Amino acid sequence: MSTDDGSPAGEGGAPRLGRRPSTTQAELSHVALTLFAERGFDDTTVDDIAAAAGIGRRTFFRYFASKNDLPWGDFDAQLDRMRAYLDSLPDDLPLMDAVCASVIEFNRIPPEEVPWHRQRMRLLLGVPALLAHSTLRFQAWRDVVAEYAARRLGVPADSLEPQALAWTMLGIALAAYEQWLVHEDADLTELLESALRMLGERFAS
Amino acid sequence: MSTDDGSPAGEGGAPRLGRRPSTTQAELSHVALTLFAERGFDDTTVDDIAAAAGIGRRTFFRYFASKNDLPWGDFDAQLDRMRAYLDSLPDDLPLMDAVCASVIEFNRIPPEEVPWHRQRMRLLLGVPALLAHSTLRFQAWRDVVAEYAARRLGVPADSLEPQALAWTMLGIALAAYEQWLVHEDADLTELLESALRMLGERFAS
DNA sequence: CTTCCATTCGGCACTGGGTGCCATTAGTAT
DNA sequence: ATACTAATGGCACCCAGTGCCGAATGGAAG
Numbered sequence: 220m221s222t223d224d225g226s227p228a229g230e231g232g233a234p235r236l237g238r239r240p241s242t243t244q245a246e247l248s249h250v251a252l253t254l255f256a257e258r259g260f261d262d263t264t265v266d267d268i269a270a271a272a273g274i275g276r277r278t279f280f281r282y283f284a285s286k287n288d289l290p291w292g293d294f295d296a297q298l299d300r301m302r303a304y305l306d307s308l309p310d311d312l313p314l315m316d317a318v319c320a321s322v323i324e325f326n327r328i329p330p331e332e333v334p335w336h337r338q339r340m341r342l343l344l345g346v347p348a349l350l351a352h353s354t355l356r357f358q359a360w361r362d363v364v365a366e367y368a369a370r371r372l373g374v375p376a377d378s379l380e381p382q383a384l385a386w387t388m389l390g391i392a393l394a395a396y397e398q399w400l401v402h403e404d405a406d407l408t409e410l411l412e413s414a415l416r417m418l419g420e421r422f423a424s
Numbered sequence: 425m426s427t428d429d430g431s432p433a434g435e436g437g438a439p440r441l442g443r444r445p446s447t448t449q450a451e452l453s454h455v456a457l458t459l460f461a462e463r464g465f466d467d468t469t470v471d472d473i474a475a476a477a478g479i480g481r482r483t484f485f486r487y488f489a490s491k492n493d494l495p496w497g498d499f500d501a502q503l504d505r506m507r508a509y510l511d512s513l514p515d516d517l518p519l520m521d522a523v524c525a526s527v528i529e530f531n532r533i534p535p536e537e538v539p540w541h542r543q544r545m546r547l548l549l550g551v552p553a554l555l556a557h558s559t560l561r562f563q564a565w566r567d568v569v570a571e572y573a574a575r576r577l578g579v580p581a582d583s584l585e586p587q588a589l590a591w592t593m594l595g596i597a598l599a600a601y602e603q604w605l606v607h608e609d610a611d612l613t614e615l616l617e618s619a620l621r622m623l624g625e626r627f628a629s
Numbered sequence: 630c631t632t633c634c635a636t637t638c639g640g641c642a643c644t645g646g647g648t649g650c651c652a653t654t655a656g657t658a659t
Numbered sequence: 660a661t662a663c664t665a666a667t668g669g670c671a672c673c674c675a676g677t678g679c680c681g682a683a684t685g686g687a688a689g
Contacts, residue, residue, distance in 0.1 A: 237665030238655040264645065275668035315626055350563075351556040358555075373659065379603045383619045384626065386595025394588035401582070414588045421520055421589065422627040442636025443684040469674065478641035485676065 244293065247272050247282050251289040254336065260346045282363050286412035290342050291399045294356055298363055301325045305367045318364060322388055326395075326407055341400050344393075358394075361385040391415055449498070452477055452487050456494040466549045492557035495547050499561055503568055506530045510572045519576045523569060524620050527593055531600075531612055548607050549598070556616065562598075577582040596620055 243397045250272045265286050271278040283289055297313050304324050308317045328336050361382075368381035376382075395410040455477045459468045470491050474484040488494055509529050513522045533541050548554050567581070569590035574581035581587075600615040 222681065228582055235665095236657055237663080238667075264646090266645085277648090277668050277670090278666080279668080284647090284648070347560060351559045354556045354559045355552055375603075377606070379615065380601060380622055380626075381597060383596055383599035383622060386599045387592050387623060390591025390595040391588055394584060394591045397582075397587060398584045410584065414584055417585055417588060418592060419627045421585075422624045440636095441686060442634080443638075443686095445637065471674085472678085482639050482641090482677090483637080486637080489676090491675070 242272055242274055242282065244282050247274075247279070248289050248292055252338070252342075253384060255290075260342060260349065285352070289348055290339050290349065291356060293360070297325070298359060301360075301363050302367075305363070310371070314368060317371070318368065318384065318388060321364075321367075322392055322415070323408055323411050326392065326411060328407065335368065340396055344396060344400060357389055361389055362370070364388050387418070391418060429517050437534050443598050446483070447477055447479055447487070452479075452484070453497055457543070457547075460495075460547060465547060465554065490557070492554055494566055495544050495554065496561060498550075499564070502530070503564060506568050507572075510568070515576070519573060522576070523573065523589065523593060526569075526572075527597055527620070531597065531616060533612065542605065545601055548604065549601060562594055566594055583614050592623070596623060 227310065251263070251268045254267060254271060257263075257335070258267075265279055266276055268286075268289075269276045272279070299322060301324075304316065305321050308320070312320075343353050362376070362385070364385035365381040366376045368384050369376035369378070372380060374380060391414045395407065395414045398410050399405050399407045452473070456468070456473045459472060459476060462468075463472075470484055473483045473491075473494075477484070478619055506526060506529075510522065510526050513525065517525075548558050566587075567590070570586040571581045573586035573589050574583070577585060579585060596619045597616065600612065600619045604610050604612045604613050
């Protein structure tokens with residue numbers, strides 16, 4: 220995914236060589252999300268999406284490796300943002316504080332994008348096929364957390380402690396998301412904070 | 425899954441009426457696991473499995489809803505075991521102790537089944553398609569934990585606290601499993617214990 | 630033994646996601 | 660105009676999964 224498919228039609232700098240891409244991931248994603256909202260995920264075929272976007276079915280699969288990837292946009296860019304945030308934190312900040320802060324920061328969303336993001340997440344966590352596929356994305360997210368924790372702890376990234384920490388953080392975040400989707404008026408940041416706080420209290424026993 | 429597909433060929437009680445099933449989930453699962461070990465999951469088609477088991481492709485899908493379900497056996501029975509174990513614990517045992525104990529108990533495996541279980545889990549966590557599909561099974565597991573926690577806490581099962589706890593426990597268990605798969609000589613119970621212990625220490629900060 | 634009924638089997642055709650191949654199209658540079 | 664580059668999209672193909680329906684297999688009732 221990410222932007223290595225050479226598609227950012229328009230600016231970028233490179234004077235373009237060869238035929239220009241006829242669309243973008245973002246546009247395809249948008250078209251698809253609209254269709255999903257109308258007919259539902261399962262009742263929307265890739266042909267429908269390609270037709271609605273005015274491209275061939277074969278071309279669709281050059282922009283997205285699978286139908287399941289549509290709601291994700293370019294997650295890799297988000298991961299880079301998270302990595303950068305973690306690296307910007309001072310090393311004397313306790314590990315748990317750093318990780319908790321980054322989870323909160325990663326999931327901070329501008330108010331105007333809340334409805335949009337809500338729809339995306341409702342899809343991702345509500346449609347079984349998408350929830351299953353999401354696991355693979357979450358794995359990449361966990362790796363970011365685990366690598367940071369491993370560096371701070373001075374242990375390999377694939378050892379128990381960073382991995383367990385990363386899994387835990389993912390779990391907490393998803394539990395908060397589920398609440399957020401159910402309660403229309405809830406604030407995601409607050410939910411994340413209380414989930415994290417709860418974890419600390421519960422384990423203090 | 426479970427046993428509602430009416431296939432437990434042999435005993436059961438009901439004197440059988442109509443044609444008898446020509447195989448069982450267990451046998452199919454066994455045949456499939458063997459093929460997976462030889463050729464790999466992705467390079468084994470459903471036709472291969474059906475042929476190896478001596479049944480028609482169409483019949484295969486009456487025993488398993490999908491190819492992805494093959495390595496799972498009857499997970500529902502395991503979940504019932506877990507529920508029963510949780511219910512058997514005294515109510516004055518602190519919640520966290522109860523949950524931790526049940527995670528450990530759920531993943532206790534007889535020594536003779538270790539190699540078998542290892543292969544199954546290596547498949548489930550190593551093949552992307554299976555890992556993704558597993559999410560749906562893990563959801564059922566999480567529900568068991570969340571329902572118990574909710575009862576102990578006197579809150580709805582879909583509220584934040586039980587859900588976050590369940591997610592966390594799943595994460596810890598999976599982190600331990602990953603270590604177990606990497607280290608051939610490791611003991612799963614010990615890994616689970618140290619992962620749980622670590623979580624407590626880390627959050628005590 | 631024959632008839633009836635229940636249940637499983639499995640072939641066939643079809644949908645839908647995903648891929649490899651390759652000619653075509655649309656651009657830039659010379 | 661020519662050459663080169665990169666994206667497009669049609670076509671054929673593979674595989675998972677489903678609906679339909681007739682055929683096979685068994686027990687029970689006549």
